[in-house]
Amino acid sequence: MRHTDPAMEASRILAVCNACRYCEGYCAVFPAMEHRLHFKQADVYYLANLCHNCAECYYACQFAPPHEFAVNVPKVLAEARLRSYQQYAWPRLLRKPFQKGMRSTIAAVVLLLLAALPFARRNGGGMFYAVVPHQAMVAIFGFASLLVLVIVLAGLGRFWRESGEAGGDSWNPAALARTVRSIATLEYLGSGGRGCTYPNERHSQARRWFHQLAAYGFLLCFASTSIAAFYHYGLGRLAPYRYFSLPVVLGTFGGIGLLIGPAGLYALKRRRDSAIADPKQDGLDLMFLFLLFWNGLTGLLLLGLRESRLMGPLLMIHLAAVLALFLTLPCGKFVHGVYRSAALLRYAIEQCRSRQTHSSSKG
């Protein structure tokens, strides 16, 4: 009865779920599933990216292994999710890292570090641009950002096209607002205020909080850099900025988030229930967590020691870390955020539409 292909196996399991529906109060996956009678690969990939792997439905399932139906939604959707990352990756060359996530990322980090260090000159006093000229920084990171943006958008486009239904994507502000709320609050790791069943059967908010620290840490660092760029070009004020200036404060809090969040997620991950996990993704998860942590650590060290003679090497290490993180974004765990956000938006659109049909058929 079981299939080896994750999409086929998911479609077998979803047929059980669709005939049962006890879990429809848990998250978006089940109501989305109920809109469909059959589950093609693209449907499975859409549902897989809606799933937050909180495992609540697994613990509640009367058909979970050792039952012969062997229903394990979080695991099969995790496996399908990895396949979907490969499927939607563009260019096709980028499918490889998803299979061997760990190795390519380590290679990227080490190579960038080696390439960067020779440029490091001992230079104190916080004079960053004496180490690396501003134009060089802008050129390298500007190009990298553009590249990453194009690749991520290409993947997003492929996902959106394939998961769509006939009838168009009549998205509206309400659906968008709903999506932003779901993402910003990690609604589906919340289980109505109790937190998810991770790393084990008991409800806990730990994963949600650590994920928030990591995600908002990332965003704060991004905001810090953007504001610094505005200071530079808009106000003509050059780095380094004072400790209590906006870019430094945001960056400091962001960096702290990037230390605690990923470390916490890693600690939880080590204790998680292996029944619901896809071990094939451990490399991807680990490297993304490590890179976030490494960026936070090197950034804070650089800030703390920027007046010392270690500033030069530290700056190079931090810049290499940032570049490694950036360049691996489209072929690492980062894409989960892109596809999940898109899946949540699609879900919000579907819900709006079904409410409209419902009320129009009533009225």
Add this chain to the structure above:
Amino acid sequence: MCAALSARERGVKVTVLECAPPEFRGGNSRHTRNMRCMHPASTELLTGAYPEEEYWCDLLRVTGGQTNEQLARLVIRAGPACAGWMQAHGVRFQPPLTSTLSLDRTNLFFLGGGKALLNTYYEAARECGIEVLFNAEVTALEISQDRFESGTVMVNGAPVDFYAKALVVAAGGFESNLEWLRKVWGAAAENFLIRGTPYNKGKLLRILLDAGAEPVGDPTQCHAVAIDGRAPKFDGGIVTRLDCVPLGIAVNREAQRFYDEGEDLWPKRYAIWGRLVAEQPGQIAFSIIDSKVLGHFMPSLFPPLEGDSISKLAGALGLTAEALERTVGEFNQSVVPGNFDHQTLDNCRTERLTPPKSHWAQRIDAPPFFGYPLRPGITFTYLGVAVNEAAAVRMKSGRYCPNLFAAGEIMAGNILGKGYLAGLGMMIGTAFGRIAGKEAALAAH
């Protein structure tokens, strides 16, 4: 678990002996999803009031009077307090599931279903220090002079004697004991499927009856529905149900129709179809539909068998092509025009056909054609032990055991002698579980 928690809350030491492994703990509660609960006014989750009198009338109707009014009203009145007690133990309710609109006024749905409910109870039990032994099957009870003295339980394959000041038995019916089923229904029982846990073998029911407990409920009756014939022998649960019967025709293995498929709305009729199928040769039947009605019923676990023509479908189902063509042809000719609406008692019916189809009769003429095999699926059995309002087991001597109590399916026959009301089993189990736990604690003090 309700009994264990209630007893523990009164300060006594409690041990739970569960004959199933941890994954399948909790008997058939694992397959439940809601509890029928009276309430004087509409609530956040329930639309409109469901007063005691209406509940009682519903029960009277389905049981045809085979009930005990005193115990039944005790259970009905316990509803709101039970719901509050459950929530206090961490149980969460949710709005009614889609496709269960007929229950949105009367039944409280457990978030995630019965297994989630059990997980919550076991978590509460762990927190308050209740010991639980799994794979622990009770094989004997020592009852002398109408008093429980001791028992024997298998632990790691070896018999161990246990002693307790009081015992609550909540061990279900005998629906998964194939030997017992054969004794009651003969060879036909071979073709029955058991919808729930394979662990309800009626061991403790047998032990209690042999020890002189007063039986209650018809020993020859069980609750049976028509389910997908491809379902596993045990434990197929809710997903093996088929809701397509009223949308097409049902034939036996001779390709003959045998009952009015459109007699009434399906939620009111599905429970008689187990018996109807059990009465057919080979205990099998087939629901035949065409592509017009696809999407009008809950998706099935197994895809239907199909054919581009009636004769090809007959081949797929193992029926004689000519016979099925004749049956479908006669049915199609007798369909009178009407406005099809599968959610109401519409005016689509047959004329001059035996048996008739009173509603939702549409010509079966839009290929491809689909068929589902149907088998009787047993939900539970009615035989149990008699109890009083304190859940104490009544002996044939007429006396009540002072320290032996029963809760759940093993005593549900006191209240439900016949028929079924959705969510009543969980209401009886919760109400009497709490009573039995409290009384057992008092008896142990």
